Amino acid sequence: LFSYFKSFTGQREMTAETLDPVMMTIKEHLITQNVATDIAEHLCQSVRTSLMGKKLGSFERISTAVRNSMETALKRILTPKTSLDILRDIEQAKSEKRPYTMCFIGVNGVGKSTNLSKVCFWLLQNNYKILIAACDTFRSGAVEQLRVHARNLRALQTSGSGIVELFERGYGKDSAGIAKDAINYAAVNQFDVVLVDTAGRMQDNEPLMRALSKLVSVNQPDKIIFVGEALVGNEAVDQLTKFNQALKDFSGLQNPRHIDGMILTKFDTIDDKVGAALSMTYITGQPIYFVGTGQTYTDLKNLKVSHVVHSLLKK
Amino acid sequence: MVLADLGRKINSAFTELTKAPVIDEKVLDSLVREICAALLASDVNVMLVQKLRANIKKNVNLEELANGANKKRMIEKAVMDELYNLVDPQVEPYKPVKRRANIFMMVGLQGAGKTTTCTKIASFYQRKGWKVALVCADTFRAGAFDQLKQNATKAKIPYYGSYSETDPVAIALEGVEKFKADKFEIIIVDTSGRHKQEVELFEEMKQISAAVKPDTTIFVMDGTIGQAAESQAMAFKEAADFGSIIMTKMDGHAKGGGAISAVAATHSPIIFIGTGEHLQDMERFEPRSFIRKVLGMHDMRDMIEQ
Ligand SMILES: Nc1nc2c(ncn2[C@@H]2O[C@H](COP(=O)(O)OP(=O)(O)OP(=O)(O)O)[C@@H](O)[C@H]2O)c(=O)[nH]1
Ligand SMILES: Nc1nc2c(ncn2[C@@H]2O[C@H](COP(=O)(O)OP(=O)(O)OP(=O)(O)O)[C@@H](O)[C@H]2O)c(=O)[nH]1
Ligand SMILES: [Mg+2]
Ligand SMILES: [Mg+2]
Numbered sequence: 078l079f080s081y082f083k084s085f086t087g088q089r090e091m092t093a094e095t096l097d098p099v100m101m102t103i104k105e106h107l108i109t110q111n112v113a114t115d116i117a118e119h120l121c122q123s124v125r126t127s128l129m130g131k132k133l134g135s136f137e138r139i140s141t142a143v144r145n146s147m148e149t150a151l152k153r154i155l156t157p158k159t160s161l162d163i164l165r166d167i168e169q170a171k172s173e174k175r176p177y178t179m180c181f182i183g184v185n186g187v188g189k190s191t192n193l194s195k196v197c198f199w200l201l202q203n204n205y206k207i208l209i210a211a212c213d214t215f216r217s218g219a220v221e222q223l224r225v226h227a228r229n230l231r232a233l234q235t236s237g238s239g240i241v242e243l244f245e246r247g248y249g250k251d252s253a254g255i256a257k258d259a260i261n262y263a264a265v266n267q268f269d270v271v272l273v274d275t276a277g278r279m280q281d282n283e284p285l286m287r288a289l290s291k292l293v294s295v296n297q298p299d300k301i302i303f304v305g306e307a308l309v310g311n312e313a314v315d316q317l318t319k320f321n322q323a324l325k326d327f328s329g330l331q332n333p334r335h336i337d338g339m340i341l342t343k344f345d346t347i348d349d350k351v352g353a354a355l356s357m358t359y360i361t362g363q364p365i366y367f368v369g370t371g372q373t374y375t376d377l378k379n380l381k382v383s384h385v386v387h388s389l390l391k392k
Numbered sequence: 393m394v395l396a397d398l399g400r401k402i403n404s405a406f407t408e409l410t411k412a413p414v415i416d417e418k419v420l421d422s423l424v425r426e427i428c429a430a431l432l433a434s435d436v437n438v439m440l441v442q443k444l445r446a447n448i449k450k451n452v453n454l455e456e457l458a459n460g461a462n463k464k465r466m467i468e469k470a471v472m473d474e475l476y477n478l479v480d481p482q483v484e485p486y487k488p489v490k491r492r493a494n495i496f497m498m499v500g501l502q503g504a505g506k507t508t509t510c511t512k513i514a515s516f517y518q519r520k521g522w523k524v525a526l527v528c529a530d531t532f533r534a535g536a537f538d539q540l541k542q543n544a545t546k547a548k549i550p551y552y553g554s555y556s557e558t559d560p561v562a563i564a565l566e567g568v569e570k571f572k573a574d575k576f577e578i579i580i581v582d583t584s585g586r587h588k589q590e591v592e593l594f595e596e597m598k599q600i601s602a603a604v605k606p607d608t609t610i611f612v613m614d615g616t617i618g619q620a621a622e623s624q625a626m627a628f629k630e631a632a633d634f635g636s637i638i639m640t641k642m643d644g645h646a647k648g649g650g651a652i653s654a655v656a657a658t659h660s661p662i663i664f665i666g667t668g669e670h671l672q673d674m675e676r677f678e679p680r681s682f683i684r685k686v687l688g689m690h691d692m693r694d695m696i697e698q
Binding site for chain 2: 105108109110111113114115184185186187188190191194215216217218219220221222223224225226229279280281282306307308309310311312313315316319343345346347348350352353372
């Protein structure tokens, strides 16, 4: 009778013994939702540490305590620490009489060119004058792909003062040089924004990573946007770590750049397995500017942190 | 190398086993835990890993086995069997037949590598003396036809497609009919990327398939895919009844466990892996030798087959 009474008066201390099975379950659940295993592990460790030795409140169940603590941790990781107001930044650049430059980088086939075009659509609606720089000079059809997007976007532009133009120099050329020429062209011709498309590359491919780092250090874009797909599993960790590492190691600069934020694409293909959002923000500490939710120009949304937290924790 | 991390972790778990003075439930549990953690870190589906864990525990009866060496061998065999089961569905992939048209249709998620892989396969068969052609039935993606055209031109492979036609079914059928009439032996049809959540896109895939009647449909899957792999693969299997899988982007660091989960879920074999963006960057895939390679090879095999 006594022990029964005690367990309901909130005097129980959380111990390894009581916490571990709950942590185990929640970790496996996070992995099922496509959180990278290392990150699920770290996260569970830190929640466990924060709860260890604490007293449970009256009528509080240990699983509820863990859940609440995990929810707080997830929110903290996913909530942007910097402003996501790109339009304000563009206005700032405008007042400095220079074009604002965004560079889209990432591994192969994740949706860089498509989501660059979606961002362009959004900027056109905000009446900006945009130059798309076709700096993927490697993949077959990459230039034509952007040409089609620019044409489509122009056709959609029936009102407002938005303008889009494509800056292309064909294939096989040095992408850093093309980006430079594009930015100069934009400055001379009073474009507000330059969107730089780059070739997809594997994070382990040193020559290609060096070339990317050069493109970044030569052109110093205002924003370096890593495009990653929500489908990616544990590889997300390696991709982001190594892209950041390459920007740093191969830059030859005192103050090297890093990824400023992400676009999380193909969010419409994963049901509730939203773990990549967590993996990516956890690794970089940078915000997700947009999520891609489809293959048309309007399929670009803001990340709902509460939605992601809910999906990660739901049973 | 492909799944190298997994191999290293499993090997070190086996080494621990060899070092253990007595093999009891606790040692077995810790080995199984290590292996399962390694599989999860390689993107193998969580449910599959749970099943594998249960199977190993079921197939190893420590009480029946008196001596230590026997126990170790038994455990290793149980683990290897489960890993083989994971990548080897024991289904023979389609073998094209000479002097008639063999239609291949490529399907998969957006950006998986279908278009790139089309030309790789075409080139693979062309080098072996087959008469091969490509059909672009992707009328959706911007620049899709240019992409296929430029790849095909580089590889010197005849191709068919259109800038104006918007119906992928019509294009696919036209292209296949044309190359059939010209006595081509392998005709590869590239299609748009799609996903199970878009019913209409899946319907379109079924229609293309019904029109061109492929001898084999190939599911192209990105080697970096995580836990969404299984449900997407199952949906493609159901809608397009693919016969085999090609796992792409296995150059670099990708762990491939997602694609491997697709094998187990759909009982379809992986036939090639893509290892780069260039035409020749493709390797044949043989499940058993793959597992042996992953696990640090010969010494492991010797240990098990003696
Ligand atoms: N379902 C879905 N598909 C998307 C999304 N974003 C892009 N895609 C598709 O993904 C495929 C690849 O997109 P691209 O924009 O060409 O990708 P990329 O990263 O530029 O590719 P590379 O330049 O070859 O490295 C295309 O079929 C796009 O339509 C998205 O948010 N949802
Ligand atoms: N590193 C590497 N890149 C690959 C491999 N296979 C394809 N790619 C790249 O992945 C990207 C997407 O390839 P695509 O062939 O366009 O993919 P897809 O499935 O046809 O794309 P959609 O038609 O848009 O659905 C391109 O940048 C390819 O060069 C591979 O094995 N390794
Ligand atoms: Mg691109
Ligand atoms: Mg394609």
